[in-house]
Amino acid sequence: MPNIVVLVKQVPDTYSERRLSDSDHTLDRDSADAVLDEINERAVEEALLIKEAQGGEVTVLSVGPDRATEAIRKALSMGADKAVHVSDPALHGSCVIQTSKVIAAAVGKVDGVDLVIAGNEATDGRSGAVPAILAELLGYPQLTHARKVVIEGTTIKVTRETDEGLTHLEASLPAVVSVGEKINEPRYPSFKGIMAAKKKPVETLTVADLGIDAGEVGLASATSTVVEAAPKPPRAAGQKVEDEGDGGAKIAEYLVGQKLI
Amino acid sequence: MPADRLLPDTDAEDLLKLVREIAREELAPDAAKHEEAGQFPREQFRLLGRSGLLGLPYAERWGGADLSYEVYLQVVEEIAAAWMSVGVGLSVHTMSCWALAQHGTDEQRDRFLPDMLGGDLLGAYALSETHAGSDAAALSTRARRDGAEYTVSGTKAWITHGGEADFYTTMVRTSDDGPRGISCLLVDAATPGLTAAPPERKMGLTGSTTAQVVFDGARVPADRLIGAEGDGLRFALDALNSGRLGIAACAVGLAQAALDEAVAYAKQRSQFDRAIVDFQGVEFLLADMAAAVESARATYLEAARRRDRGLPFVRQASIAKLVATDAAMKVTTDAVQVLGGAGYTRDFPVERFMREAKVTQIFEGTNQIQRVVIARQLKRS
Ligand SMILES: Cc1cc2nc3c(=O)[nH]c(=O)nc-3n(C[C@H](O)[C@H](O)[C@H](O)COP(=O)(O)OP(=O)(O)OC[C@H]3O[C@@H](n4cnc5c(N)ncnc54)[C@H](O)[C@@H]3O)c2cc1C
Numbered sequence: 001m002p003n004i005v006v007l008v009k010q011v012p013d014t015y016s017e018r019r020l021s022d023s024d025h026t027l028d029r030d031s032a033d034a035v036l037d038e039i040n041e042r043a044v045e046e047a048l049l050i051k052e053a054q055g056g057e058v059t060v061l062s063v064g065p066d067r068a069t070e071a072i073r074k075a076l077s078m079g080a081d082k083a084v085h086v087s088d089p090a091l092h093g094s095c096v097i098q099t100s101k102v103i104a105a106a107v108g109k110v111d112g113v114d115l116v117i118a119g120n121e122a123t124d125g126r127s128g129a130v131p132a133i134l135a136e137l138l139g140y141p142q143l144t145h146a147r148k149v150v151i152e153g154t155t156i157k158v159t160r161e162t163d164e165g166l167t168h169l170e171a172s173l174p175a176v177v178s179v180g181e182k183i184n185e186p187r188y189p190s191f192k193g194i195m196a197a198k199k200k201p202v203e204t205l206t207v208a209d210l211g212i213d214a215g216e217v218g219l220a221s222a223t224s225t226v227v228e229a230a231p232k233p234p235r236a237a238g239q240k241v242e243d244e245g246d247g248g249a250k251i252a253e254y255l256v257g258q259k260l261i
Numbered sequence: 262m263p264a265d266r267l268l269p270d271t272d273a274e275d276l277l278k279l280v281r282e283i284a285r286e287e288l289a290p291d292a293a294k295h296e297e298a299g300q301f302p303r304e305q306f307r308l309l310g311r312s313g314l315l316g317l318p319y320a321e322r323w324g325g326a327d328l329s330y331e332v333y334l335q336v337v338e339e340i341a342a343a344w345m346s347v348g349v350g351l352s353v354h355t356m357s358c359w360a361l362a363q364h365g366t367d368e369q370r371d372r373f374l375p376d377m378l379g380g381d382l383l384g385a386y387a388l389s390e391t392h393a394g395s396d397a398a399a400l401s402t403r404a405r406r407d408g409a410e411y412t413v414s415g416t417k418a419w420i421t422h423g424g425e426a427d428f429y430t431t432m433v434r435t436s437d438d439g440p441r442g443i444s445c446l447l448v449d450a451a452t453p454g455l456t457a458a459p460p461e462r463k464m465g466l467t468g469s470t471t472a473q474v475v476f477d478g479a480r481v482p483a484d485r486l487i488g489a490e491g492d493g494l495r496f497a498l499d500a501l502n503s504g505r506l507g508i509a510a511c512a513v514g515l516a517q518a519a520l521d522e523a524v525a526y527a528k529q530r531s532q533f534d535r536a537i538v539d540f541q542g543v544e545f546l547l548a549d550m551a552a553a554v555e556s557a558r559a560t561y562l563e564a565a566r567r568r569d570r571g572l573p574f575v576r577q578a579s580i581a582k583l584v585a586t587d588a589a590m591k592v593t594t595d596a597v598q599v600l601g602g603a604g605y606t607r608d609f610p611v612e613r614f615m616r617e618a619k620v621t622q623i624f625e626g627t628n629q630i631q632r633v634v635i636a637r638q639l640k641r642s
Contacts, residue, residue, distance in 0.1 A: 077275075188283055191313035191326055194275045 001055040002114040004047045008040040010071035011124040025226035036071035039119030041186035076197035077189035083202040093219025100133035105210035120178040131178035141171035144178040273332045284343035292344040295468040307381040316378025324379025330565040334510040341514030345617045346469035352507025353421045357384030357430045359500040364488040385426035387417040398440040404433035413476040423472030424457030443493035454479030465616030509561040509585035512621045516589040519596035519614045550592045557585040576638035583631040586621035593618040
């Protein structure tokens with residue numbers, strides 16, 4: 001009966017226009033509709049599948065502004081049991097290391113954790129490194145980029161997908177897993193699930209509650225800074241290849257020039 | 262631009278958010294393909310069932326959500342805006358549960374309703390016959406009591422979900438006493454002697470099946486009679502009073518979708534070196550379309566609020582059906598006009614919207630029949 005913590009993050013909806021704020025190059029979280037990151041929906045789904053098969057409890061954990069309660073509620077309405085929300089103005093602009101430290105401390109607040117499930121990377125301000133850093137901080141094995149997760153007793157087996165092929169990983173619990181796009185298809189919550197979610201416990205914590213000094217987190221003491229930001233340039237016009245009987249060769253030449261073949 | 266709604270509470274806001282997400286991600290992308298192929302969206306109805314959307318306005322005790330009509334209809338509208346056949350199907354399913362939910366015994370409701378409201382069964386409502394459309398009381402499908410069963414023979418016509426449904430709320434003749442000789446049976450689709458004819462080949466709403474349902478000595482257990490013998494027509498017409506509000510909501514959703522397409526197209530299409538949206542002739546067309554959509558929405562919501570408060574709403578429901586479906590016909594026709602030649606081709610959805618709009622003026626009481634109902638109410642007052 002594994003006790004699972006799922007890390008969830010609220011991100012700007014990829015359907016809406018996303019911006020960085022002019023003053024400090026952090027993500028402008030007010031400018032777009034905020035949603036539960038899709039990869040986190042898959043992480044929640046995986047936790048629920050494990051719970052449905054083996055029992056246990058699913059706790060969602062989110063570090064984010066007050067508004068992140070909406071993402072938390074979405075996860076609870078899908079079927080998670082309870083939530084921990086770390087919300088503190090001091091966290092604004094935190095880097096990946098600071099964020100991971102806060103997450104690690106918050107995981108410590110949940111009793112008897114067997115498994116932490118995260119998405120492999122977010123769709124907004126992202127490093128793709130939180131699961132690995134977190135595993136290091138917790139002293140747990142890390143099984144990242146999973147496309148299949150199997151738990152047998154205290155052993156976890158993961159199939160990892162990389163560009164080179166599939167890797168099979170095995171570790172003992174407790175462990176940190178990060179899941180990729182192919183792990184599953186997340187369910188939609190039901191209306192009853194949405195109503196039930198309102199009654200589920202959400203524990204809200206500040207960094208002080210986690211025993212972390214406010215000075216250790218946030219933009220001022222971050223280990224990385226965004227110095228400059230520019231929007232992605234519009235796509236340039238493609239290169240036209242005139243076919244004078246040697247079109248194939250010209251295309252191959254072009255691809256070799258781009259180091260694509 | 263999605264409709265801007267004033268919802269009564271955060272529960273309703275959360276529900277509409279869920280519905281919009283499902284509509285945007287699971288319904289809208291498949292609509293054109295299914296409609297073109299005439300393929301019934303059975304899986305999509307299952308998804309609605311899993312999401313708890315197939316029994317919204319009914320009692321929680323039997324798997325519903327005790328939701329007000331004011332909110333339920335806006336759910337229907339959002340779904341119809343993404344895919345009309347699914348919106349209409351949701352409305353018809355909801356109507357097909359009405360007789361049992363309202364008039365069944367507790368024993369019947371405990372036995373049948375939870376799967377109809379909280380599961381993924383799909384219902385049909387079988388009243389019309391080829392010779393008994395507007396004049397439904399002329400129906401002649403016969404049910405003879407034979408011990409613990411009724412033996413049913415006759416043919417129901419134009420039945421939405423005919424051949425796809427899991428149950429048919431069927432109006433049958435149990436005596437020759439005119440309108441008082443009609444009774445209501447909840448018929449399981451697996452009943453031997455019940456078959457569906459090949460679907461009608463329709464002008465629009467091609468993803469939704471419409472078919473004759475043939476009863477040939479079908480044996481229906483007598484404990485599937487809802488209410489008493491002779492109650493059937495009253496139940497059927499009462500169910501239609503609420504069903505019409507569902508059709509009004511579908512019509513508004515369809516019109517909203519057409520308006521959204523028209524505005525988006527007009528902004529990016531340029532002629533005479535200007536976006537066509539800046540020609541006053543087009544502006545006024547779009548403004549009239551928006552006025553038609555929003556006044557139709559207000560009309561059905563007003564009727565729904567009356568229903569939710571237990572006030573008489575029959576006249577208002579008929580007015581809403583009349584106003585909303587006429588608005589949908591006009592708005593979808595004008596949307597084709599705004600898109601010009603593109604609008605007339607199947608590369609854009611508005612010609613389909615126009616074909617889908619037409620049926621809303623016909624089923625669940627033609628718009629002439631709505632006027633008959635409205636006038637009857639006026640004469641009574
Ligand atoms: C796609 C589709 C789905 C349907 N789904 C269902 C369903 O699920 N269940 C079901 O039971 N039925 C269903 N119907 C049947 C529908 O309800 C009938 O078609 C409708 O009630 C009209 O009946 P009719 O077709 O016999 O037309 P008629 O009654 O023959 O009407 C023909 C014309 O005469 C006019 N007219 C008739 N009587 C009067 C009057 N008194 N005053 C003025 N004008 C009048 C009508 O308005 C119409 O213009 C469906 C129909 C369609 C097209």
